[in-house]
Amino acid sequence: MTLEALVDLLVVLMPLMYGCLVLLYGLSFFKGTQWANTAKTPVLFATVSIHLLHILVRTAAFDHPPVTTIFEIMTTLAFCIAVAYAYIELKTKASNTGFFILLLAFVFQTTSSLYIKDLLDIAPIMRSRLLGLHVSSALLGYTAISLSAVYGILYLLLYHEIKSSRFGLIYNRLPNLEMLEKMSHKAEVFGFIMLTIAIAVGLIWLPMAFENFSYWDPKLVGTLMIWILYAMALTAKRTLGWQGKKTVILSVIAFALVVLSMTVINLYMSGFHSFQ
Amino acid sequence: MSSDEAREVVKRMQEQYFDECMLISTCNRTELYGIGKHGNPLDSDLKQFLIERKSGGTAVTADHFTTVVSEEAVRHLFHVVAGVDSMVIGDIQILNQVKEAFQISTELSAMGPIMNRLMQSTLHVGKRVRTETSICEGAVSISYAAVELASKIFADLSKKSVLLIGAGDTGELTLKHLIGKSVADVKIANRTRAKAEALLANLQVKGSVIDYENIVDALRTVDIVITSVNSPSYVVSPVDVQKVMKQRSNNPLFIIDIGVPRNVNPAANKVDNVFVYDLDSLKSIVDKNVDKRKAELPGVNAIVEHEVEAFFHWHNSLQVNPTIQELRESLELIRRQEVEKNINRFKPEDRELVELVTKRIVNKILHQPMTTLKHGAENGSAGTETLWRLKTLRELFGITTDEKSNDDH
Numbered sequence: 001m002t003l004e005a006l007v008d009l010l011v012v013l014m015p016l017m018y019g020c021l022v023l024l025y026g027l028s029f030f031k032g033t034q035w036a037n038t039a040k041t042p043v044l045f046a047t048v049s050i051h052l053l054h055i056l057v058r059t060a061a062f063d064h065p066p067v068t069t070i071f072e073i074m075t076t077l078a079f080c081i082a083v084a085y086a087y088i089e090l091k092t093k094a095s096n097t098g099f100f101i102l103l104l105a106f107v108f109q110t111t112s113s114l115y116i117k118d119l120l121d122i123a124p125i126m127r128s129r130l131l132g133l134h135v136s137s138a139l140l141g142y143t144a145i146s147l148s149a150v151y152g153i154l155y156l157l158l159y160h161e162i163k164s165s166r167f168g169l170i171y172n173r174l175p176n177l178e179m180l181e182k183m184s185h186k187a188e189v190f191g192f193i194m195l196t197i198a199i200a201v202g203l204i205w206l207p208m209a210f211e212n213f214s215y216w217d218p219k220l221v222g223t224l225m226i227w228i229l230y231a232m233a234l235t236a237k238r239t240l241g242w243q244g245k246k247t248v249i250l251s252v253i254a255f256a257l258v259v260l261s262m263t264v265i266n267l268y269m270s271g272f273h274s275f276q
Numbered sequence: 277m278s279s280d281e282a283r284e285v286v287k288r289m290q291e292q293y294f295d296e297c298m299l300i301s302t303c304n305r306t307e308l309y310g311i312g313k314h315g316n317p318l319d320s321d322l323k324q325f326l327i328e329r330k331s332g333g334t335a336v337t338a339d340h341f342t343t344v345v346s347e348e349a350v351r352h353l354f355h356v357v358a359g360v361d362s363m364v365i366g367d368i369q370i371l372n373q374v375k376e377a378f379q380i381s382t383e384l385s386a387m388g389p390i391m392n393r394l395m396q397s398t399l400h401v402g403k404r405v406r407t408e409t410s411i412c413e414g415a416v417s418i419s420y421a422a423v424e425l426a427s428k429i430f431a432d433l434s435k436k437s438v439l440l441i442g443a444g445d446t447g448e449l450t451l452k453h454l455i456g457k458s459v460a461d462v463k464i465a466n467r468t469r470a471k472a473e474a475l476l477a478n479l480q481v482k483g484s485v486i487d488y489e490n491i492v493d494a495l496r497t498v499d500i501v502i503t504s505v506n507s508p509s510y511v512v513s514p515v516d517v518q519k520v521m522k523q524r525s526n527n528p529l530f531i532i533d534i535g536v537p538r539n540v541n542p543a544a545n546k547v548d549n550v551f552v553y554d555l556d557s558l559k560s561i562v563d564k565n566v567d568k569r570k571a572e573l574p575g576v577n578a579i580v581e582h583e584v585e586a587f588f589h590w591h592n593s594l595q596v597n598p599t600i601q602e603l604r605e606s607l608e609l610i611r612r613q614e615v616e617k618n619i620n621r622f623k624p625e626d627r628e629l630v631e632l633v634t635k636r637i638v639n640k641i642l643h644q645p646m647t648t649l650k651h652g653a654e655n656g657s658a659g660t661e662t663l664w665r666l667k668t669l670r671e672l673f674g675i676t677t678d679e680k681s682n683d684d685h
Contacts, residue, residue, distance in 0.1 A: 176431050241522075242526060246526075
């Protein structure tokens with residue numbers, strides 16, 4: 001089998017694996033199905049391993065890591081999310097949040113698989129060392145804030161159930177409010193630091209790399225706005241003593257803007273920082 | 277009955293009535309399980325014995341007892357261990373109490389082959405019910421429901437502090453459960469300071485008594501508040517709570533209001549990160565959990581039936597062979613007696629043939645019932661039926677019983 005054929009196979013296989021994973025975690029969460037419960041963790045590790053293979057094979061076949069287009073970024077992001085979750089599941093033994101997090105990985109991977117192209121020629125600019133740092137810190141940052149948002153949403157759902165004393169699946173299966181808030185917060189702090197690095201590296205490197213660089217590039221402005229929002233949320237928590245609901249709502253809103261920025265700005269607005 | 281008393285009773289019971297026996301004693305049940313020495317001991321003897329033991333005097337009469345035998349007794353024991361016979365459905369403690377009961381009998385060598393097997397099956401039922409059904413899940417008392425909620429709000433109760441305002445059984449019980457979860461600090465406030473001090477001393481836990489006038493102040497530093505004050509008006513207002521939340525940097529505050537009428541204005545629940553639960557909402561949690569547990573009953577019963585059948589499959593196989601043996605002996609006895617009585621009527625040279633023919637007749641008569649019995653016992657599904665057949669057979673043929681299971685309670 002040639003490398004390209006293997007890549008094509010893996011592109012189709014990855015969303016199927018994630019779909020399977022989401023199904024297993026969903027069955028285990030919503031129905032308490034026993035076999036799904038025992039099968040889910042092994043399948044998670046199988047998926048992560050195959051995904052790693054996918055990324056390595058892609059890198060070898062096209063001579064660059066899959067970080068140069070938005071759809072390449074998405075599969076790498078899905079991989080990072082799955083790895084981060086696998087780590088959380090091993091560490092905390094709380095496998096009950098898997099469905100929600102892996103759902104996100106599934107969405108990213110499926111979008112990626114639908115639109116990703118076999119790309120051999122990339123701009124020489126995409127081979128810079130600084131780009132590596134810029135992209136990897138951005139990826140880690142986005143992974144962390146994705147997790148932060150998922151835990152944030154779960155926090156809000158559980159908060160609502162406890163407040164209104166209407167207890168459903170969320171109440172029965174999720175860990176406690178404090179833990180969800182802590183996980184959301186930790187991921188947010190980590191994500192914020194990573195995004196700060198990504199932006200700093202970007203601001204140093206971009207003016208050197210692009211002739212048409214502009215500080216008013218939509219992506220730049222969008223990212224900066226998001227950064228400011230996260231900075232506000234974290235400051236509010238630290239100095240104003242905001243806790244619980246309000247801070248969580250802020251970080252969920254910030255994440256919604258991130259997704260918006262990633263899709264709308266990348267696909268529909270032109271600027272020097274577009275991937276194609 | 278205390279453990280010592282139980283030991284005493286088991287010892288006496290074993291001496292007088294039973295080959296093997298076991299006594300389960302909890303706060304609301306005393307049950308004696310045994311396998312009689314010479315058939316069934318008389319119910320009335322047993323009952324009288326127990327009444328005298330417990331010096332129940334005239335308060336307890338024979339009418340307070342129920343007696344179940346054989347399959348019903350095993351089924352009852354399985355229901356008990358499954359927690360479906362308890363006052364609170366799905367009671368968790370009963371499994372340990374049953375274990376203890378078997379333990380006592382084992383120590384006193386009151387266990388034999390049948391009770392040992394019964395013990396295995398019983399504990400197996402207890403385990404299966406707890407892992408395969410959710411009959412023990414969800415709090416079914418007000419105080420546990422409150423603790424369960426607390427552990428859905430806070431990650432680690434051992435880092436949280438509790439304030440109890442007022443007195444009252446449910447309030448104290450809730451506090452005790454929380455202390456059981458090793459909360460970091462306990463504060464108690466009461467309009468009569470001495471009462472608070474007495475309670476704190478009684479609890480034997482690290483804590484402090486605070487002045488009743490300072491309770492709103494105390495809300496700043498605690499995480500869980502239990503209010504149980506007899507007061508016609510609200511003790512805590514939403515404005516108090518709002519103010520306090522700012523001072524405690526919005527750290528979540530869980531208020532358990534078990535006062536009747538309510539001690540905390542329900543509007544306090546509208547403040548962010550404050551969770552107010554009153555008696556009614558806690559009761560509705562308990563009711564829902566009880567319903568959920570009840571919905572598990574069919575599953576539990578299926579497990580019990582399955583295990584009863586398995587137990588009697590084993591038990592029957594124990595009984596079939598001796599019964600067949602005894603039946604054969606009894607028929608053989610009849611044959612021999614009749615042959616002896618009449619042997620002189622035959623010519624000497626035919627006598628050997630008579631012996632042979634009569635033996636053959638007995639064997640042929642026995643063949644069909646024996647096959648049916650053995651087959652039934654092996655099949656298990658006909659467990660009860662086999663037992664019933666054996667009983668009938670013994671009755672019809674007048675075989676004396678001394679190996680029959682007999683369980684009273």
